[in-house]
Amino acid sequence: MKTELQTSVGRALAVLDSFRAGDQSLSLAELAERTGFYKSTILRLAQSLQRANFLVRLESGRYQLGAALIRLGEICKRSARIDDHIGPVLQKLVETTGESATLYVRKGGQRFCLRRVDSQRALRDHVREGDLLPLTIGAPGRVFLYFDSDVARPNLARGEVPPEFRTTPSRPLPIITHGEYEPDLASIACGIFGPADELVGVICLTGLGSRFQRKAAQAMGDTLLEACQRLTALLGGDLAHYAPRKPPAKRGAPRR
Amino acid sequence: MKTELQTSVGRALAVLDSFRAGDQSLSLAELAERTGFYKSTILRLAQSLQRANFLVRLESGRYQLGAALIRLGEICKRSARIDDHIGPVLQKLVETTGESATLYVRKGGQRFCLRRVDSQRALRDHVREGDLLPLTIGAPGRVFLYFDSDVARPNLARGEVPPEFRTTPSRPLPIITHGEYEPDLASIACGIFGPADELVGVICLTGLGSRFQRKAAQAMGDTLLEACQRLTALLGGDLAHYAPRKPPAKRGAPRR
DNA sequence: CGCCTGGTTCTATTCAACAGAACTTCGTTC
DNA sequence: GAACGAAGTTCTGTTGAATAGAACCAGGCG
Structure with missing residues (x-):
């Protein structure tokens, strides 16, 4: 999935998009590898994503997609005509x-x-x-x-x-x-x-x-x-x- | 839903989050009203969101949530343990x-x-x-x-x-x-x-x-x-x- | 013990993001 | 059809948020 990434928003979305079907949770290193971004960059983006519940941090330190995506996904399903x-x-x-x-x-x-x-x-x-x-x-x-x-x-x-x-x-x-x-x-x-x-x-x-x-x-x-x-x-x-x-x-x- | 919005990513997510259950599509003006952002700001954020398929623009010019949210929502559902x-x-x-x-x-x-x-x-x-x-x-x-x-x-x-x-x-x-x-x-x-x-x-x-x-x-x-x-x-x-x-x-x- | 990998913090530089004005449609009213 | 207002779009100077990268910390392993 090709995405333009000049913008900070684009990068944040790329972090989310790096989750593939079957991924339970991803570590910082895995995210860095998949996206190609610096770890420090991902860390900051992840903070914003967490605040909005698009991403959650587990006890283990690994990352998981957040429930906001479920909510919006459902809305999208119903609105796609x-x-x-x-x-x-x-x-x-x-x-x-x-x-x-x-x-x-x-x-x-x-x-x-x-x-x-x-x-x-x-x-x-x-x-x-x-x-x-x-x-x-x-x-x-x-x-x-x-x-x-x-x-x-x-x-x-x-x-x-x-x-x-x-x-x-x-x-x-x-x-x-x-x-x-x-x-x-x-x-x-x-x-x-x-x-x-x-x-x-x-x-x-x-x-x-x-x-x-x-x-x-x-x-x-x-x-x-x-x-x-x-x-x-x-x-x-x-x-x-x-x-x-x-x-x-x-x-x-x-x-x- | 309270969200910190110092960061550009936070604002972009707030745009998505402004969709409520039952919303088919939203106009730029509605988005501006719900989020409180300038229209020019939303326009730019929307471009990034569109590139990553988190948002789509309809013929009518109105905005709708994109299919990437369905994909990620499903992944999230399966990973939420x-x-x-x-x-x-x-x-x-x-x-x-x-x-x-x-x-x-x-x-x-x-x-x-x-x-x-x-x-x-x-x-x-x-x-x-x-x-x-x-x-x-x-x-x-x-x-x-x-x-x-x-x-x-x-x-x-x-x-x-x-x-x-x-x-x-x-x-x-x-x-x-x-x-x-x-x-x-x-x-x-x-x-x-x-x-x-x-x-x-x-x-x-x-x-x-x-x-x-x-x-x-x-x-x-x-x-x-x-x-x-x-x-x-x-x-x-x-x-x-x-x-x-x-x-x-x-x-x-x-x-x- | 010393190495390595993964995670976190810090900082100087720069370029993306912002506010706001200005302009264009377009639809509605008088 | 003139005039108005609302919605959408474009443009720009200024500012501070985002970046790259180094440096630092922790723990697992040979």
């Missing part, structure tokens, strides 16, 4: 790919178009914000199917889903389909994940099938993937969902 | 009250003495670290009974608990008993709560019953209560458990 961040991302996607971009969220048994930015091309689909579509059809549908735990199981059980969709895709995200929703219409879709590891929405790029071939499709997929990763990071979700294999990826056991 | 903080607290309790102090945690169907500091008095009980005692007997037992959701229900259902204990106490914490575990032995007990609103342990002061009367008992109860509140705060628990009435106290609905 995808529509706060989606606007500029979709805009940029359309600019760089030239195709239309749409954000879908699940609404009951359907998918709901929460945000849409049209491309400038003459030939494009015409989904509008507020539209409700079948949940499991098209590239976005497959994403819901594969990654939304509330969706996949019941629908699979009820046999509403064609059998060829039931297997996990070889490369998980993004997913591309051709002519599934409408002939000559292709779409690339990718999911966005929230702090509780749940699928909060799906972004997709749609356009004429002939424009979604080979390298062009590959490139669009990459930029889409990157955008979704950035949003997931903003929402506090786990980036492990985008890893080539094994989606969930639980944290390691605490040591020390 | 009561034995890291208990030592000095028990020590201080014994010094100010003159009675022995013990920390119990639940271990299956019993309570387990995790930490003990003996008083200097000639006449005292003799619990030792590592001892296992009946879960629901004595003042600590009542605390488990009233506040540990895993305990109260099954035991009440199985009828293992005397009926006079089944009512909620009028003043919830601390709880005092005389001669319940052993004649002439009195104890005052109070619970400590963790980030998931669960009872993580119980501290109790024990001594000769004659020393736990009226004002003396009242004073001891107050210092004990204060100590437990401090520990709960350290662990990220909710202080509402100590409120005169209604134990749970859920957060208000998010507004904007």
